Amino acid sequence: MEAHSSEVFVIGLTVFFLACIIGYYVVWSVTPALHSPLMGVTNAISSVIIVGAILAAGPQGFDTSKIFGLIGVVLASVNIFGGFLVTYRMLSMFKKKTKKTKEKE
């Protein structure tokens, strides 16, 4: 059992470092003009924590853990919907008036 759990941890750690490196390169390629939408999107996707909340809220019956899970689902949902929508609003503002000047690039 002990060996198994440490193995799981090492896999997690591998994934973690690789993801950090991907994050590093991907984020540096983001144009500074879009740094606000970047915060909006990262905010929305960090709420993928909802996965954990759903697992906690999943079982039937009612106990402490389930209540915590449901609160977690509500909080994360506010973020998911709010984050993606506000990002959508920001990005649609960057759309306008580009047709005329597009050929220059």
Next chain:
Amino acid sequence: MSSNMVAILYLISALLFIFALRGLSHPESSRMGNIFGIIGMIIAVFTTLMFKSVLSYYEIGAAILIGGAIGSFIALRIEMTALPQLVAAFHSLVGLAAVFVAAAAFYDPVAFSIGKVGSIKTASLVEMSIGTFIGAITFSGSVLAFGKLQGTISGKPIVFKFQHLINALIFLLIIFLIILFVINQSPTIFWTIVIVSILLGFLVVIPIGGADMPVVVSMLNSYSGWAACGIGFTLSNNLLIITGALVGASGAILSYIMSKGMNRSIINVVLGGFGGEQDTSVNKDNSDKIVKQGNAEDAAYIMKNADSVIIVPGYGMAVAQAQHALREMGDILKKEGIEVRYAIHPVAGRMPGHMNVLLAEANVPYEEVLELDEINHDFPMTEVSFVIGANDVTNPAAKTDESSPIFGMPILDVEKSQSVLFVKRSMATGYSGVDNELFYRDNTTMLFGDAKKMCEDIVKSLSA
């Protein structure tokens, strides 16, 4: 669903999140990126709902609907000028959600297969408490940042004696509590960790002042990612680990860019207290110096006779909601055949990219909006710099005066243009408390008044 299938669906979802960030490398691809993000999230949620142990669809569905309705309502109604506080508020929710998920895992470890109540695996306990700790700090830090940005709490840095020592001691206390928690798995200690971490979050943000907010907001963005990571390790969930790491890295890079924009280290910003202390020492008596004042007609005249104008917006423009009037002014000038561009300092506004969003909202084409490195060498060839709501980011003292607290900060070289128009409410100093010598130069004309009103008046004179 088999566990392999789950792992593959989670992987797809993680890849979609990476593409969502990648899309932001250009405005044209960014909207597709956002859609990738949404699809990724839908896949993640539905995959989890397919778990055998997940049965209470009604309760979960209701929770998603409630949260979704609140989130959508806020996101659709928020003014773009209020974005920084919105983002801060959202960060606090991620932090709080992380605390609740960790608590849920602690009270029902079987649901997450990390052991039984009272005998949870040691590794899971450590990961759980770290996730809780970061989540709680993110929560309270963001709440305070929200208050400061919203103006509910004074934006001035609050400093007191032994501040850093107290923070360090609290941090050590938390480590001690975590060790204790891992040993005896007591709920009391779990909640003590939560409360002490919340306290630490407040104390960390309290000394940080208004204009340092871009760094704080990015830092909290980063924390919310690391909190998700901590929970990901607790649940051995790669999707959470990957996403948390992406968000954590993103926030960390933004913090770095922002503090570089102020020529300060992140540590220096975090330790805080900037601005407040210098107020008395730096405000030299400038009453003998002459300031050239002008009005909207003068400004209109000067710009009308120029070939090129660079507009430098700052937080003051956001406060006055002047972006639409400003764009109108720019449009008229462009019609006259004058080249109009916008120069954005990395720390202009209260969050990274704040000015860009406001200008985009006002329909300024993003090609006309340039970053500091792109436009700074063009100031000597420019006839008029129109500074609106910015101050410290144009202060030449950053280049010449070694004793100045902003010395070394990269600034926009507006003083190199032939003339400078400075829209300002009063002669008050900027956030750093440093006087701007630019105000007293011969080629500077001060335009006192509300930024929005001033732009509207200039538009009137231009059209007359």
